[in-house]
Amino acid sequence: MPWHDLADKSLNGDLLSREEALQVLAVPDAELLDLVSACYRIRRHYHGNRMKLNMLINAKSGLCQEDCGYCSQSILAQSGVDRYSLQSKEVLLAGARQALEVKAHTYCIVISGRRPAERELDHIVDAVREIRRRYPLRICCCLGLLSKDEVDRLREAGVERINHNLNTAENFYQEICSTHDYGDRIDTVKAVKQGGVSSCSGGILGMGESDEQIADLAYSLRELDVDSIPLNFLIPIAGTPLGGVEYLRPQKCLAILCLFRLINPSKEIRIAGGREYHLRSLQPLGFYVADSIFIGDYLTTRGELPERDLQMIEDAGFVPAVPPRSAPVQDYAPGITPAETLVANASAPEPGNS
Numbered sequence: 001m002p003w004h005d006l007a008d009k010s011l012n013g014d015l016l017s018r019e020e021a022l023q024v025l026a027v028p029d030a031e032l033l034d035l036v037s038a039c040y041r042i043r044r045h046y047h048g049n050r051m052k053l054n055m056l057i058n059a060k061s062g063l064c065q066e067d068c069g070y071c072s073q074s075i076l077a078q079s080g081v082d083r084y085s086l087q088s089k090e091v092l093l094a095g096a097r098q099a100l101e102v103k104a105h106t107y108c109i110v111i112s113g114r115r116p117a118e119r120e121l122d123h124i125v126d127a128v129r130e131i132r133r134r135y136p137l138r139i140c141c142c143l144g145l146l147s148k149d150e151v152d153r154l155r156e157a158g159v160e161r162i163n164h165n166l167n168t169a170e171n172f173y174q175e176i177c178s179t180h181d182y183g184d185r186i187d188t189v190k191a192v193k194q195g196g197v198s199s200c201s202g203g204i205l206g207m208g209e210s211d212e213q214i215a216d217l218a219y220s221l222r223e224l225d226v227d228s229i230p231l232n233f234l235i236p237i238a239g240t241p242l243g244g245v246e247y248l249r250p251q252k253c254l255a256i257l258c259l260f261r262l263i264n265p266s267k268e269i270r271i272a273g274g275r276e277y278h279l280r281s282l283q284p285l286g287f288y289v290a291d292s293i294f295i296g297d298y299l300t301t302r303g304e305l306p307e308r309d310l311q312m313i314e315d316a317g318f319v320p321a322v323p324p325r326s327a328p329v330q331d332y333a334p335g336i337t338p339a340e341t342l343v344a345n346a347s348a349p350e351p352g353n354s
């Protein structure tokens with residue numbers, strides 16, 4: 001297969017056919033490096049050598065009434081995950097300071113649950129205003145289902161991005177969740193876009209979906225025109241309905257990243273949960289396709305030590321992206337002075353669509 005022809009097609013703005021998409025997902029191992037090399041041309045064209053780092057805080061954990069089969073935070077899961085209500089403002093601020101220390105571009109505040117209660121939204125809005133006042137970070141929130149009015153409140157507080165994953169193809173959704181449906185998720189992504197906030201929506205791969213359904217997800221996200229696409233590779237957590245599910249090989253994960261890059265060439269493609277577990281020693285190859293990762297721990301599973309990830313990024317020839325000087329800065333993380341921050345900002349221009 002002439003993989004570079006597909007990259008040319010993608011760079012020209014043309015959509016891959018379904019047959020081509022399925023060929024990408026079935027790439028023979030012997031041709032995988034050629035495919036990665038073709039996708040690196042697209043990554044370099046839109047994102048240069050910048051790697052966007054995102055740091056999560058699990059601001060409210062467990063106790064969720066929904067039944068998403070992959071999730072250890074569902075009330076139905078016997079996973080032993082930590083359960084706590086919404087963290088204090090001080091804890092959310094401390095997380096922001098930590099995000100700065102590990103060179104994160106975006107601080108992602110995530111809560112468990114179907115949707116936020118009003119008092120939870122009030123609390124997060126208050127914390128976001130304070131974080132924006134103090135730190136040069138971009139803030140993303142992942143709070144479950146949201147209305148347009150709720151999106152408006154978050155935007156006015158300084159939230160620049162909202163995540164709500166489609167997770168999988170429409171015709172596989174009922175296999176992983178029965179308490180809400182795919183349409184609910186689409187409605188939230190549309191509310192985010194209508195509210196003028198940058199949209200982030202991706203998926204979880206390796207849940208038993210077919211290659212056709214993986215391609216469906218990539219096409220759906222293109223149709224929604226989301227700005228950022230986090231791709232999680234399922235970590236099968238004991239005590240969840242998908243606890244015994246293991247479908248992925250590192251090579252398959254790379255092929256999936258390539259497909260999403262080819263179909264959504266200019267977007268932020270993020271290797272999310274499961275990076276270390278599934279890509280293993282092939283992680284640096286993923287950096288030549290994706291332009292964004294999470295640094296630090298995930299919601300309920302441990303990530304790599306930040307210094308090791310930063311070293312791996314540097315070794316592969318990439319540099320952490322730095323947020324623009326949009327936030328008035330009152331306070332800095334230990335070891336970071338205002339002058340250093342401004343120099344870093346000046347030397348690393350913002351990628352186009354984050």
Ligand code: SF4
Binds near residue numbers: 066071073075144
């Ligand atoms: S709604 Fe969110 S927290 Fe609740 S079970 Fe589903 S993924 Fe987990």
